[in-house]
Amino acid sequence: MSGLTIENISMRFDLPNGGSVQALKDVTLDIQPGELMSVLGPSGCGKTTLLNIAAGFLAPTEGRIAMNGHTVLGPDAERGMVFQQGALFEWMSVRENVAFGPRMKGENEAQYGENVDHLLDVVGLQDFKEKAIYELSGGMQQRVALARCLANDPDVILMDEPLGALDALTREKMQSLVLKLWKETGKTIILITHSVEEALLLGERLLVMAPRPGRIHKEYRLPFADLGVGQDLREVKKHPDYNKTREEILAMIWDMEEEIMGRTEENA
Amino acid sequence: MIILLIYIAIFVGAFFAVKYITASATPKDYTSLKTVTFGDESAVRPNRAASIISVTSIFLIWAAFTGSNLIPSFLHAPAAYTGMGEFTYTVDAGGQTDDATVTVNVHEKDADGTVPEMEPGDGFAKNDAVSIVKYRSKLLRVDQNDEQGRDAGAKIVAVNGQAIAPGGEVFTDFARVAMTPKGTLNIVPNTGWQMEPIWLPPPEDVAKRVGDIATDGFRNFTLWEHLGYSLFRVVVGFFFGALVGIPLGYAMGLSNWFRGWFDPIVEFMRPVPPLALIPLVIIWAGIGETGKIILLFLAALWIMAIAARSGVSGVNITKVHAAYSLGASKWQIMRHVIIPNSLPEIFTGARVAMGVCWGTVVAAELVAAEKGAGMMIMVASKFQNTDIVLMGIILIGVIGFSIDVLMRWAERILVPWKGKS
Numbered sequence: 001m002s003g004l005t006i007e008n009i010s011m012r013f014d015l016p017n018g019g020s021v022q023a024l025k026d027v028t029l030d031i032q033p034g035e036l037m038s039v040l041g042p043s044g045c046g047k048t049t050l051l052n053i054a055a056g057f058l059a060p061t062e063g064r065i066a067m068n069g070h071t072v073l074g075p076d077a078e079r080g081m082v083f084q085q086g087a088l089f090e091w092m093s094v095r096e097n098v099a100f101g102p103r104m105k106g107e108n109e110a111q112y113g114e115n116v117d118h119l120l121d122v123v124g125l126q127d128f129k130e131k132a133i134y135e136l137s138g139g140m141q142q143r144v145a146l147a148r149c150l151a152n153d154p155d156v157i158l159m160d161e162p163l164g165a166l167d168a169l170t171r172e173k174m175q176s177l178v179l180k181l182w183k184e185t186g187k188t189i190i191l192i193t194h195s196v197e198e199a200l201l202l203g204e205r206l207l208v209m210a211p212r213p214g215r216i217h218k219e220y221r222l223p224f225a226d227l228g229v230g231q232d233l234r235e236v237k238k239h240p241d242y243n244k245t246r247e248e249i250l251a252m253i254w255d256m257e258e259e260i261m262g263r264t265e266e267n268a
Numbered sequence: 269m270i271i272l273l274i275y276i277a278i279f280v281g282a283f284f285a286v287k288y289i290t291a292s293a294t295p296k297d298y299t300s301l302k303t304v305t306f307g308d309e310s311a312v313r314p315n316r317a318a319s320i321i322s323v324t325s326i327f328l329i330w331a332a333f334t335g336s337n338l339i340p341s342f343l344h345a346p347a348a349y350t351g352m353g354e355f356t357y358t359v360d361a362g363g364q365t366d367d368a369t370v371t372v373n374v375h376e377k378d379a380d381g382t383v384p385e386m387e388p389g390d391g392f393a394k395n396d397a398v399s400i401v402k403y404r405s406k407l408l409r410v411d412q413n414d415e416q417g418r419d420a421g422a423k424i425v426a427v428n429g430q431a432i433a434p435g436g437e438v439f440t441d442f443a444r445v446a447m448t449p450k451g452t453l454n455i456v457p458n459t460g461w462q463m464e465p466i467w468l469p470p471p472e473d474v475a476k477r478v479g480d481i482a483t484d485g486f487r488n489f490t491l492w493e494h495l496g497y498s499l500f501r502v503v504v505g506f507f508f509g510a511l512v513g514i515p516l517g518y519a520m521g522l523s524n525w526f527r528g529w530f531d532p533i534v535e536f537m538r539p540v541p542p543l544a545l546i547p548l549v550i551i552w553a554g555i556g557e558t559g560k561i562i563l564l565f566l567a568a569l570w571i572m573a574i575a576a577r578s579g580v581s582g583v584n585i586t587k588v589h590a591a592y593s594l595g596a597s598k599w600q601i602m603r604h605v606i607i608p609n610s611l612p613e614i615f616t617g618a619r620v621a622m623g624v625c626w627g628t629v630v631a632a633e634l635v636a637a638e639k640g641a642g643m644m645i646m647v648a649s650k651f652q653n654t655d656i657v658l659m660g661i662i663l664i665g666v667i668g669f670s671i672d673v674l675m676r677w678a679e680r681i682l683v684p685w686k687g688k689s
Contacts, residue, residue, distance in 0.1 A: 057589055077595030087590040090685035091608040100604070101594040134688035152594050 003188055004031040004054060004079075004156050009063035011049055011214075023049045024060070025213035031156075031190065036182050036225055038191045038203030040249065042256045046214020047192045048160060054190065055081050055158050067156065077101060080154030082145050082162040088133045094144050095120065095129040101152030112151070119147040122184075123177065139170035143177070150185065159191040163198065175201055175233060183229045196249050200224055200242060201233055208249060210256055218252065220245065270461060271329060282321045290317070327471060334470035335462045345461035348402050350374050352384065353442035357410055357453070358429070359393045361422035366391035370410055372443065373399040374457040392416050398455065403464050405456040407448070418451055427453070469655040474662070477655045486656070487647060489639045495663060498633065498641040501557065502625045502671075505564020509621065513569045514614060517576025518606070534573055542567035542628040546635050555636040560629060567628045568621040575617020579610025612686040615679045622675060626668045641667075 011024040024046045031037055039047045052058045054065060056075040065072040067079070075081075080101075088097055096103075098119060102112035120126045123143040133141060142162055149157055162178075163171045175198060182189055193199050199206050204225045210217035222245070228236045236242065305311040331339045335347050354371045368389055375381045381399045388394040392415035400406045410424065411417035425431060427438040427445045437446035443457040465473065481491040489497075519526035520534070545566055553559035583606055591605045633642025641664050648656035679686065 055589070055593060057592075075589065075592035077593070079593060081590060081593040083586045083590060086584050087586040089587065089605065089608070090688065091611075091683075100591070100596075104591075104594060104596045104600050104604075132685060132688075134685055148590075148594070154593075158593075 003033045003035065003067075004029075004190070005066040006030070006050075006054070007063050007066070009050070009053060009060045009065065011046065011053065011058070012061045022213035024053075025215050027063075027214070027216055029207075029216070031188060033155075033188055034186045035205055036189045036191065036202060037205040037207060038193055038199040039207045039209060040193060040196060040199040040253070041209030041214075041217070042211055042253050042260065043194070044214075044260070045209040045211040045256075047209055049214065050209075051158050051160050051190065051192050054156075055079055077105070077152055078154055079156045079158060080149040080152055082142075082149050082157065082159045084161045085138070085141070085165045088141055088144055088148070090133045093130050093132060094125055094136070097133065097144055098129075098147045098151050100148060116147075116151055119151050122150075122181070123147045137170075139166050139174060142166065142174060146177070146181065150181065150187075154187070156188045156190065159189065161192055161194065164194065171198075172233060176228070178202060179225060179228050180230070182225075196246055196253070197237075200246055200249075201228055201236060206249075208252060211260060217256075220249075271333060274329060275325065278321070278325045282318070282325075286315070286317045286321070330468070331471055333461060333463050334465070334468055336470035336472055338470070338472055347462050348374075348460040348464075349442045349458040350376060350402055353440070353457070355428050355440040355443070355445060357393070357424050358426040359411065359414060359416070359422050360425045361392065361416040361420065364392070365425070366393040368393035368410065368414070369395045370408065370453075370455075371395070371397045372455060372457065373397070374402055374442070375399060377401050388413070392422075400455060400457055402457070403459055405454060407452050407454050409452050411451075424451060424453065466652055466654060469658065473655045474658050477653075477659050478663075481656070481659070486644055487639070491644075491663075494639050494644045495641050495667065497639045498626075498629050499667065501560045501564055501629050501640070502622070505561045505629075506568045506618075506621055506625050508561070508565045509568025509625075510572045510618065512565075513572030514576045516569075517573040517578075518580055518602075518610075520573065520577045521580025521610075522606075530573075534570055537566075538570045538574060542624065543631050546632050549632075550636060555638070560632055560637070560640075563632055564625045564629060567624050571617050571621040571624060572614070575614050575620075576610060579613035580606055582613055583609045611683045612679075615675070615683055615686070619672060619675045619679075622671050623668065626664075626671060630664055 006027060006029040009024055009027045010022070012020055012022050014020045027050060039050070041047050049058065053060050054072070056072050056079065059073075072079070081087075089100065092100070095116060099112055099116045102116070117126070117129075120129050123146055125140060125143055125147065128136065128140065133144070136144065142165075145162065159178075163174050166174060178189075178191075179202060181187075191199075191202055193202075200222060201224055203220075203222055206220040206222055207216055208218045208220075209215065224236050224239065224242060227239065299311055299313065302308065302311050328339065328343070330336070332343050333345045335344050352371060352373055354369050356367050356369050358365055358367050368391065369386075371384050371386055373381065373384055381401065383399045384397045386395045386397045393411075394413045394415070396408060396410045396413065398406055398408050409418070411422060414422065416422040424447065425433075428440055430438045432438050432445075432447050434447050434449045434451055437444055439445075443455050446454045446456065448454060478491070483490075485491065486494065516526075516530060520530050521527075542563060545563055549559045549563045549566075553562055587605055587609065588601060591601050596604065629640070630642040633640035634646045637643040641660055645657045645660035645664075648654075648660065
């Protein structure tokens with residue numbers, strides 16, 4: 001098990017018109033092994049950029065990311081990623097999708113078969129394993145994505161709004177599933193979301209980011225993720241602190257959004 | 269014009285007939301319960317009865333207007349006149365008039381064409397006789413045998429009792445009789461509404477030709493050799509085009525250098541119609557197999573390269589990112605993500621390329637070839653063998669259609685996920 005160290009990351013890129021954008025400024029984070037951290041912020045605060053840097057898809061202009069004692073230079077199987085949608089391979093069956101990581105490592109059916117079937121059981125897709133991806137509903141597809149990521153046994157799982165495209169009911173079920181998987185596997189998870197409720201329910205640690213330049217605005221330590229494991233999430237929402245924190249964060253984000261709007265109007 | 273009107277009449281008539289017959293029998297499936305159908309493309313399904321009637325009526329019209337013996341004769345359009353016909357003409361020689369009869373034998377081209385024997389009759393105008401081949405006309409100097417002819421100042425003033433003057437004409441029951449400016453009668457038997465076989469042979473003649481050429485061959489090659497050679501050229505040309513074009517397209521989709529190097533070439537060659545390359549290919553490689561295959565290779569190459577390139581650019585970047593995060597190497601990304609993801613595009617390209625190749629090979633054979641479907645119809649047209657031309661066109665159409673059906677079938681089997689992501 002390993003955490004992720006983000007040291008003084010800045011991201012700045014040039015625009016074709018000669019200007020430049022400061023997407024992230026001086027972000028420092030230390031994510032402990034086994035931690036579930038949710039990241040929240042208004043649009044344009046650089047949360048997806050931060051995740052892409054952590055995954056190794058983008059190189060930061062300054063600072064470094066370290067994991068297992070080495071600097072992250074590119075994507076690697078130690079950091080799994082769950083995308084919002086469209087990342088599954090339509091030309092493979094559900095089971096082949098889940099077995100993709102082990103197969104790329106050169107493992108054969110005998111080596112990965114049991115684990116893949118177990119994961120299909122965990123996400124409740126055992127009956128659908130021979131189906132084609134396009135025959136599944138959106139919620140099922142995201143469960144395949146989760147299982148595929150876990151089958152590869154990464155140390156850190158990066159989630160980029162994995163439940164963003166799902167309807168409210170499916171979303172609640174999936175949130176419970178994420179919590180369950182987190183507790184059972186003990187993986188380090190970074191979850192990006194634009195839903196305050198989701199960030200509160202799933203984040204052991206919650207990061208609110210502010211835009212222009214993208215930076216860490218406030219950090220919370222929350223009890224709800226632990227409370228939610230094995231429990232109805234609606235019960236958790238009745239917790240007195242839950243609503244209080246929710247209102248506080250909502251007000252914070254509203255302020256940021258208004259500030260952005262005001263600034264845009266001044267510029268205009 | 270008449271044919272078009274008949275066709276429209278069948279179209280409209282069949283619509284109401286089918287609607288009336290099937291009104292009660294339509295199943296109440298989901299689509300049939302839609303109330304908004306105008307503008308909803310998915311609610312438009314081809315009416316199979318219309319398809320059958322459409323194809324049948326084309327053959328029916330073809331048969332009716334060529335006097336085919338495949339259909340009962342009451343369905344035939346009025347045929348050209350054959351048999352004996354006669355009309356009278358009146359000569360005026362200085363105030364004196366006399367009548368005489370002209371007997372006309374309108375006969376089939378290869379049937380008995382004897383000129384009927386006629387009594388000269390009384391009066392100074394004598395009876396005449398002439399034989400005319402069906403669909404043709406003949407000039408007849410009816411006064412030739414008269415006692416007072418044109419040279420003696422006699423004039424023909426009427427045909428069948430109707431006045432006629434130079435440049436005028438009279439319609440009899442079997443022919444149009446016109447007078448030339450010099451006073452000669454031009455007899456044009458009625459041609460009816462049917463087409464002369466030299467323009468449009470009846471269906472059974474075309475079918476018979478297929479049999480004849482299939483057994484006896486045409487110009488030293490059997491029908492199957494002609495069609496087989498055309499197909500062979502298409503398949504080989506397409507194969508090499510795909511063999512070079514697909515890797516080229518992948519390289520252009522994956523490397524800056526390849527993209528920069530080949531972009532101008534591909535973008536320039538793509539809009540050049542392959543037909544425009546025929547003269548150059550003939551100069552370089554002659555009219556044999558090599559030239560044809562080079563031409564079809566060039567026709568398929570750019571299409572396949574562009575299809576493969578857009579297949580690569582069509583890969584959703586999250587799929588590539590996901591594969592890298594799952595530990596795939598570059599080669600594994602190529603093998604398991606980029607190639608399968610680009611297959612639908614490549615199949616679309618292959619269908620287009622096959623269609624273009626088939627069109628190009630026929631055109632190239634029309635220009636110059638020793639064998640092939642295009643050569644067959646070109647040579648036949650020079651000898652006015654319209655039945656062979658029609659047969660060739662129908663077979664070329666059938667093969668082109670079969671190629672497309674085959675490609676679509678292969679696509680369904682090989683890339684079932686097409687259009688479903």
